[in-house]
Amino acid sequence: MLSQKTRYAMVALTRLAREYGQGAMLISELAKSERLPQRFLENILLELKKMGILGSKLGKSGGYFLLRHPKDVNLAEIVRQFEGPIALLSCVSEKAYQSCEFCKDETACNIRKVFKEIRDLTFEKLENATLEELIREHAHGVLGG
Amino acid sequence: MLSQKTRYAMVALTRLAREYGQGAMLISELAKSERLPQRFLENILLELKKMGILGSKLGKSGGYFLLRHPKDVNLAEIVRQFEGPIALLSCVSEKAYQSCEFCKDETACNIRKVFKEIRDLTFEKLENATLEELIREHAHGVLGG
DNA sequence: ACTATGTTCACCATTTTAGTGTACATTTGT
């Protein structure tokens, strides 16, 4: 299961995506309106700023805002940052690969095959999940789900 | 990422699946030959026994053995037991569903849609990964992956 | 009875999670 931190990050980002182009939003307002713990949220927003996803302004009428276009931020990047590798086994991770301590021959390992398929499918779904997609209403039409 | 416990369970099970029908295997032999920490493995085997997957025999020539046919044990069951829910968000979990604290309308939530798809694909892959599949050599043929 | 095995249950150290406390730096309005 995803950590609270990751969930809060996704909630905050989708909200800031909805406000995209409308200037900065106060942490306090974001926290209150999305029901996020403010002090914890501060850490998260800072981390997103360091990733180059958010910008901030100090002083009166300051706050946070999305730097990139919502179509240029996807969940794969967010999940990697806050959860670590997308893969369930390091032997199938792209960014954090480590050879398996049990396999003599990884290419022949069927456990690995299963988790490689899961990783690839998961990554694809997360990568296609841009903030633009996430804030779109009726994303796949009312009929046909 | 999966915990060590889950990984050890998968290694132990695939080994016991290879020995299926050949009587009991000593914990010590299993631990040594698969390079698993014996004392930790004991806990894991006991848990698998309580799940009804393994049987055991005490005394001389005792040990553990697979109770069910390898085709009747799959990774979904194992992962659920040792990792908890397969879903990454509880709002898309089948066995551990909890309503989302952020959504007014879950059916309209696009974040949820993404993680529901990921859960369903992951579950399907894990469910199809029976021990029989996992110990099969050249599971999908040498050509064509 | 003896020995080889699994069983039970409590315990432990380390890491991760989900935050909080306190002080500081920057910008804006007056």
Next chain:
DNA sequence: ACAAATGTACACTAAAATGGTGAACATAGT
């Protein structure tokens, strides 16, 4: 220049999860 409103930095903490270990016990076979 100054005050107020904001974000920034970094250390700290409580609770839970992870990855085990210790010690005594129960049972089966010889």
